[in-house]
Amino acid sequence: MTDGQLVRQTLAGHSSAYEELVRRWSPRILAFCHAKVRSSHSAEDLAQEALLRGYRSLATLSEPDKFGCWLHGIALRTCLDWLKRKENQQTRFYAGTAEEHLAAHGHPPLERLAREEQTESLLAAVEALPDECREVVMLYYYQDVTYLEIGDMLGVSAATVNARLTKARKLLREQMTHFGT
Amino acid sequence: MDCQQALNEIGPLVDGELPESGRPALEAHLADCGSCRTAYEELLLADAALARAFRPRRRAAANLADRTIEHLRSEQLRNGGAPQRWLRAWTVPLVAAAAGFLLAVVVFRAGGERQVAQIPAPLARLALATGPTEVRTVPNVAWLGCPTDGPIAAGSAVRTSDAARCEIEASDGTQIRLDAGTLVELPTPRCVRLTHGELYSAIPDDGKQFKIELPGAVIAATQGKFDVSCTPGEASLTVVEGAADVACKSGTRNVAAGQRVRLVDGRLQETDAVVDPLQATAWVNELLLLKGPENPELVERLNDILAQIGHAKISYLYEDEIRRLGSRAARPLLRYVASQRSQSDEAARIAAARIAGDLADETAIGDLIALVDDKDAQVRLHARRALERLAGRNQGSAVDDSVEDPRALRADRDAWQTWWESRSQKMGRSSEEDG
Numbered sequence: 001m002t003d004g005q006l007v008r009q010t011l012a013g014h015s016s017a018y019e020e021l022v023r024r025w026s027p028r029i030l031a032f033c034h035a036k037v038r039s040s041h042s043a044e045d046l047a048q049e050a051l052l053r054g055y056r057s058l059a060t061l062s063e064p065d066k067f068g069c070w071l072h073g074i075a076l077r078t079c080l081d082w083l084k085r086k087e088n089q090q091t092r093f094y095a096g097t098a099e100e101h102l103a104a105h106g107h108p109p110l111e112r113l114a115r116e117e118q119t120e121s122l123l124a125a126v127e128a129l130p131d132e133c134r135e136v137v138m139l140y141y142y143q144d145v146t147y148l149e150i151g152d153m154l155g156v157s158a159a160t161v162n163a164r165l166t167k168a169r170k171l172l173r174e175q176m177t178h179f180g181t
Numbered sequence: 182m183d184c185q186q187a188l189n190e191i192g193p194l195v196d197g198e199l200p201e202s203g204r205p206a207l208e209a210h211l212a213d214c215g216s217c218r219t220a221y222e223e224l225l226l227a228d229a230a231l232a233r234a235f236r237p238r239r240r241a242a243a244n245l246a247d248r249t250i251e252h253l254r255s256e257q258l259r260n261g262g263a264p265q266r267w268l269r270a271w272t273v274p275l276v277a278a279a280a281g282f283l284l285a286v287v288v289f290r291a292g293g294e295r296q297v298a299q300i301p302a303p304l305a306r307l308a309l310a311t312g313p314t315e316v317r318t319v320p321n322v323a324w325l326g327c328p329t330d331g332p333i334a335a336g337s338a339v340r341t342s343d344a345a346r347c348e349i350e351a352s353d354g355t356q357i358r359l360d361a362g363t364l365v366e367l368p369t370p371r372c373v374r375l376t377h378g379e380l381y382s383a384i385p386d387d388g389k390q391f392k393i394e395l396p397g398a399v400i401a402a403t404q405g406k407f408d409v410s411c412t413p414g415e416a417s418l419t420v421v422e423g424a425a426d427v428a429c430k431s432g433t434r435n436v437a438a439g440q441r442v443r444l445v446d447g448r449l450q451e452t453d454a455v456v457d458p459l460q461a462t463a464w465v466n467e468l469l470l471l472k473g474p475e476n477p478e479l480v481e482r483l484n485d486i487l488a489q490i491g492h493a494k495i496s497y498l499y500e501d502e503i504r505r506l507g508s509r510a511a512r513p514l515l516r517y518v519a520s521q522r523s524q525s526d527e528a529a530r531i532a533a534a535r536i537a538g539d540l541a542d543e544t545a546i547g548d549l550i551a552l553v554d555d556k557d558a559q560v561r562l563h564a565r566r567a568l569e570r571l572a573g574r575n576q577g578s579a580v581d582d583s584v585e586d587p588r589a590l591r592a593d594r595d596a597w598q599t600w601w602e603s604r605s606q607k608m609g610r611s612s613e614e615d616g
Contacts, residue, residue, distance in 0.1 A: 001323045009325065012318040013334040015257055016325045019250045026249065027242035040238065044245055051249045052256075122234040140196075141235035142242055147198050158198075166192045169227045 007064035010055070018055050025068065026051065028153065029075050031142035035135040036079035038127040046082055050075035072153060125175045126168075133168035136161055182210045184217055191221045195228050254328060304370045305333040305351040309471045312345025314359075333367060340364040341378070348468050355391060356383040360410075360464050379410040381465050384423070397447030398429035405438070408462045416444045421458040459485055463502045470506060474513040483513055484522070487529035503536055511541040515548035518560060531559045538563035543571060550597045554590035561590070568597060 001020070009017035029050055034043035054071045061070050126137050139150045147158035147165075154161070187210045193199040194207060211218045307314060307327045315324035316331070316339050324340065333339060333349060341347050341359045349357040351370045359365060363378025373380065374394040384391045386404035393400040393409055395416045400409065405423015410416065418427060419441040427434050431448040439458065443450040455461055459482065469479035489499040503510050514537035517523050523530040534552065541549060545567075552564035 005322055009318055009322065013332040014316060014318055014325055014327070014337075015253060016316075016327055016331060018253065020325070022249050022253070023246045026246035027239065030238075030242045030245055034238070040241070044241060047245055048249050048252070052252065055253060120234075122230055123238070126231075126234075137231070141231050142238055147193070147196070162189070162192050162198070165196075166189070169192070169224055169231075172231070173223050173227045 002065065003067040004063075004065035007058060007061060007067050010058055015055075018058070021054075021067065022051055025071055027143035028068075028139060028145070029071060031138040032072060032075050032135070032153075033079055034127075034142075035131075035138040036076070037082060038134075040123070042082065046078050047075065050078045053078065068153065122172070125172055129168055129171060132164050133171065136164040137168045137172075140165060182206045184210075184214060187211065187214065187217045188220060191217070191224055194221070195224050257330070304335045305349045305357075305367060307331045307333060307339075308348045308350040308356075309468055310341075310345055310347035311467055311471065312361075313342045314345055314347045315340050315342075335370075336366070336368055338364065338366045346464065346468050353387065353389075354385045356381075358382070358465050358468055375409055375411045375416075377411050377413070379408065379464070381408045381462055382406070395444070398427060398444050401426045401428070408458075414446055418442050418444075419455055419458065419461045421462060457489075459489075459499075460502070463505075466502070466506055466510075470509045470513070474516045476513075479513055480517065483510075483517055483533075484529075487514075487517065487533050488526065490529065490532045500532070500536060504540065506540075508540050508542040508544070511537045511545040512548055515541070515545055515552065518555075519548065519551060527557070531557065531563075534560040534563040538567035541567045541571065546571060546601055550594060550601060553594040553597055554587065558585070565593075572600065 003021065003024070006017045006021050010021070026047065030043055030047040033046040033050065034040055037043055037046060050071065053074050057074075061067065063070075126134060129137060135154060136150055139145060139153065147161040150161045151158045187207055190199055190203060190207050191211075194204070199207065211221055307316075307329055310327075310329055314327050316327040316333055316337050317324050318334055318337050320338070327333070327339070339347075339349065339359065341361055341363050343362045346361055347359050349359070349367070351357065351367075353370050355370065357365070357367075357373055358381040360379035360381075363380060364376040365378075365380060366374040366376070368374060371389060372392045372394065373382065376396075380393070382391070382393065383406045384402060384404050388403060390401055390403055393407070395409070395411050398416060400407070400418055402423060402425035405425065406421040407423075407425055408419040408421060418425060418436055420436050420438050422438050424435060424437045427436060427442060427444070427449065429444055429447050429449060434442060434449055434452065436442050436452060439455050440452050441455045441461070442452045466479070466482060469476055469482065472479060483503070486499045486503060503514070514533045518530055518533050518537065523533065534557075537545065538549075549564045549568050549571075552560055553568070555561045555564065
């Protein structure tokens with residue numbers, strides 16, 4: 001069943017149709033939020049908020065077949081609101097490139113890396129990637145999706161997705177080598 | 182193929198995105214070029230490490246979906262189970278359609294553009310279900326699972342699986358129970374269309390006509406309780422209470438309470454007297470159990486069934502009917518034994534204690550302990566034997582079946598109570614530790 005059909009069923013009173021949409025879109029919305037706020041814990045809260053907001057304002061969706069794009073818009077606004085609040089609370093999120101970030105702050109202490117699980121180190125490295133690279137890595141590895149599907153979500157071509165993913169993996173490889181992973 | 186082109190394509194190769202036609206050239210290049218092959222192998226390692234690192238995140242995404250769905254359901258319960266209420270609250274003014282059950286939703290958007298969507302108001306809700314029950318709003322779309330309390334819109338079809346029964350409650354109070362493997366449509370609150378399976382309908386006495394449509398026949402009534410079954414080429418109506426009119430191509434007939442009529446190929450057959458409506462509608466008992474041991478309809482049915490046991494010639498059938506319900510029937514039976522109303526029918530009371538003793542599981546232990554010092558020796562016997570079975574031991578007391586001393590019986594009851602409290606505490610601690 002398409003997203004559009006599920007939206008129409010939800011509007012007809014079948015909330016279980018929205019449950020199917022939640023299962024379908026949770027990984028991508030969570031990946032998107034994680035990429036935006038660089039915190040897996042906060043991303044879960046924000047993704048849930050976006051999914052709930054989507055349900056409550058479903059009647060305003062004029063093109064049910066574009067549910068995914070519309071929901072990403074909600075997730076984006078949810079994340080931006082959160083980032084704004086955090087900024088007001090003097091908590092800043094770094095927005096530069098991974099190289100600049102590492103130059104400014106140095107590599108994570110080796111002792112800490114030694115203590116942490118390898119996966120956590122790698123996720124931290126993903127979170128430190130430049131925006132464009134971080135987005136495609138998160139979207140690609142949170143769920144089994146194609147370049148084309150990621151491209152549709154981000155409004156870019158499959159070739160651009162490939163280029164960003166290639167760049168991201170190159171940066172991560174360098175860091176993995178540096179960390180001895 | 183040069184190295185730059187190869188490096189552009191090794192990502193798609195690893196990700197399964199490279200067209201088959203492009204693989205031979207790339208693989209040939211990788212076989213010849215050591216630096217590109219190294220880049221490819223590093224990429225494979227990076228991909229494997231990322232896939233590993235994201236495994237917990239994938240689980241988190243699945244958990245997020247579960248949590249969100251749980252949140253939505255609890256929010257729907259608080260809001261009466263109808264998402265449309267949220268629409269009213271959040272977005273739009275609603276204008277009720279002049280007639281029927283459709284609501285017109287008028288959505289004003291930026292720029293003055295206006296969109297009107299027709300949203301059917303829910304005419305019923307799924308009140309109870311013993312297993313998977315599915316709904317679809319319009320024909321030719323996929324069936325969707327309907328949660329308990331989920332709204333059912335006008336025109337929807339509802340079906341139960343082969344292992345599920347359900348109860349639908351219409352907005353006017355009409356109850357429609359569906360047996361396993363049943364398919365119905367609900368065009369309006371006062372009409373149900375039975376395609377196949379069996380339904381039981383309780384119609385409130387409000388003077389309005391209720392219709393049950395079958396292939397080739399229509400049943401109409403203004404109040405009462407009816408059981409209707411439908412298979413290809415054959416249908417039957419059993420009137421439990423009230424009366425109903427059946428209309429089909431061979432004519433019309435009024436069917437009174439306690440009567441059953443069959444239809445074969447759309448033609449009315451002889452009207453029979455129903456020996457026992459309880460037997461004819463025994464399948465609804467499983468649904469009544471979901472309403473709790475104190476549910477009045479369940480209590481009334483159990484009373485009627487117990488009254489037959491030991492008195493009717495076919496009393497074993499009634500006993501089997503209760504036993505088929507399994508351990509869930511034990512608590513309603515024990516409540517019956519403990520109730521004032523059972524005091525006037527000693528045989529039914531003892532029968533209830535005996536059946537409950539056989540069926541009881543741990544959820545009935547508290548009710549069983551309450552009967553350890555019952556005034557009736559047979560009731561005490563059945564309660565104590567059930568407790569010993571569930572506990573795997575007795576309480577070491579000297580009480581046997583012949584003891585009538587109230588103080589000894591009371592001490593025996595206290596011993597069981599102490600054991601049960603101690604065990605409950607241990608189970609609680611264990612549960613907390615597990616959690």
